[in-house]
Amino acid sequence: MTNPLTTLAGAAANWRAAPIDDATAWDTRRAVLDWAASMLPGCVEGPAVALSATLASARGPGGAISYVDGRAGSARDAALLNGTASHTAEFDDIFRDGGYHPGSPTISAALAVAQAEGKSFDAFQRAVIGGYEVGCRMAMALQPSHYRNWHITGTVGTMGAATATAMLLDCDAEGIAHAIAIATSFAGGHQENVQGDGLTKALHCGHAAEAGVLAGQAARAGLTGSLDSLHAPHGYAAATSDSTGDWNTALAGLGEWTPISAMTFKNHGCCGHIFPTLDGLRAMRAETLFAPEDVEKIEVHGYGPTASICDRLRVESARDARFSVQYCVGALLHLDEVRLAAFADDALARPDIRETMTRVRVHEDPEIAALYPRRRQARLRITLRDGRVLEHHQQTRKGDPDDPLSDVELIAKFDELAASALEAPARDALRRRILEENALPGPIPLRQSHAAHEKTAERTAP
Template sequence: MNPLLVLAEHAASWRQAPLTEEVEHHARRALIDWFASLLPGCHLPPATLMAKALAKERGNGRAVSYVDGARTGLRHAALINGTASHTVEFDDIWRWGVYHPGCPTIAAALAAAQTRDLDMRALLRSMVAGYEVSCRIAQAVQPSHYDFWHTTGTVGTFGAAAAVAVIYDCDATQTAHAIATSATMAGGLQQAFRGDGMSKPLHPGHAAEAGALAAMSAKEGMTGALDVLHGPAGFAAATSEDTGKWEKAIAAIGQPLTITQMTVKNHGCCGHIFAALDATRDLQREHGFAAQDVAALHVAGYAATKNVCDRPSVTTEQEARFSTQFTVASLMEYGGVRLDAFAPERLADPKIRAVMPRISVSLDEECEAAFPGARSAKVSIRLNDGRELFRYQPTRKGDPDAPLTDRDLDEKFLELVTPVLGERPAKDFLRALWTGGDLPGELDLLTRR
């Protein structure tokens, strides 16, 4: 069995596959969630800096760069929008693959659909295909892939390639070559977000552009190595501990469709902290303590919670978004971890800084054994009055087994998008994303900066 050919056949079938009411609903949820993450990021670096750097190379086109509000070429829009959509860390998650599929897949698919002047249903079908291909590949190479690689930058390239191949009406053979070519352009290192810097959001932007290029080239006859996923020197062998768990990943194709099983983020930070935040929030609600009442708080979690998010000292927004200490302290003090949690005044807030040294993180073997299928944490709190509190959080609010409702998603969208578009335009845009048949086009962003 060649997994690439199986995935390509499945992706190509979505050129004409009927969208059931359930699948269309979940695909629209994914699109709404992507725009909720994208639009706040359009005003922030690195996307603003990249748009400025590339302005003279933009050229003509029909795809929309939401960062600078201009019509441009497919690859430029995919790159810039894919980068912007990952900046505020509110994008969706395929938990079994440790992967954010929306950023690279939708950025490329939407730019391609705009370029070809297609409708909403064509976009939604292409998204389903891109999610299916990339999420299954992510599942096949985890958990060891995540030791060194940022899955959204690597595997995201496959999602973009498959989605754009559907938009360009590639047959199964052309789609296979698009996926194969995209493999050799995949990249994204863990160190990019274990330290400081702006390059992490670039990963899905690059994936979106590279995947789009692979699909556009395959449509014109360019070929790739069709054993590139599972071969002895292929993608899985190079980026995971073996040549991939393909049988398990392929057997699960469409049962159910991955786009119906997404995690929708409920906090604006790294998802490896979410279980700890949920447990802390619930304990605080039940027992009525304030942040200053905490003598010590300990989070025991899986390896990524410890290795990526144990950051007792932070100086930048990037570091704070990946700090269990900062985000848990912020949650206890202000009731949530949303966009304002990382404003300069919050980063320097003495109340948060006073609590951070009381928070510690360790690896828990039970939580690690359940990863990546479950994202759990054990939170122990000792209060100044001597009370000892404990909560085992087996999953995260927003995961498929504890999903955000449509109303929750609407509230998230309006919270993040209203400051960008204004209240009435944000509500109108949300309604169009839920029910509209036309593709999203330009938005009035520049006048609100």
């Protein structure tokens, strides 16, 4: 069998000099814009804020910017904090076929290293493409069994971040391969800290970004790992999935298409496993007008994680709400959308949303489950109080490659999320920098002052 690790490392190395067509270049800018949109809310509220205050006294010198507090420091510190922030609001991108969020770990690492090393926008862009290439294809090889116990963004994200780092540190294909191999020993993040209580989930992505930077730095320093780390009997795939990896699927089309041009950009601020339900509910309301009080019962039939992760009536926090089909259905019916406002304290306390939640039931559908992860579907059955029964089969998600967000929609999403942290002039300047200029994003002024930010950190610290 072809060695998947060296094959993927070679593909990443090729991106250091390969021609980038206009479509791929634009897809990369879209991914970076979406990463920034997803990160900014986490810079003013959430675990990254508390973490930045805790780590402040240990920060070393460097040119990498932590957008959480505006401080420059080492690439590892910036990758950790920005990676954590970018997964907090649950708006980050998805590679559907691998069930993986590549942007949080990969772009957080790549930008931090590029800033620290004084690299060009072109080098940064190529590292992002290469990191997506490796991480997304690895995710395809491990899924769906990997996701049973492991948070794939926290695990595979480490290898995507390591790839991007090694590319920016001028490693050749062999050096990139060793960075990936080293990263397989750093990759972690289990499902209990995704599905259970606590604030660790976003930290998975920050750790993946930081650990990937460390792996890339180690490879540049000459440290090595086993180049059989992905597919060997005791390798990463065997340790974290039901096999040594489906590498035929993962490597199919290598050199013909690249994952960064097949991304899903989120249209709702919750877990992506809930999206087919929300999109289906919108379609049903567009066809038959009904109010929340008209509903007697809503039955949702989805794939495995729809039920195993997102069937939760107990919602005590915004984090719980983002992973609750019941809450998100209630929010959509009463607020008309599931964006940042749906997870604010006043929305979480609304009695009407809470009452609607009790009328929602979630089931796993074997036929829909068999199509996962490449298709994300839901069947909805709504019984109205007047006796009417409405049914709908939602066969895709808005934002997926077969129903993508337009540039206008993606920019509107950025403007909305960025407004949580930036005044309009700073928001507009950052958008132009990412979409129109050939320069790395630099410092950005958060809406709140650093002094106010430190007080926020004190309030959110455990």
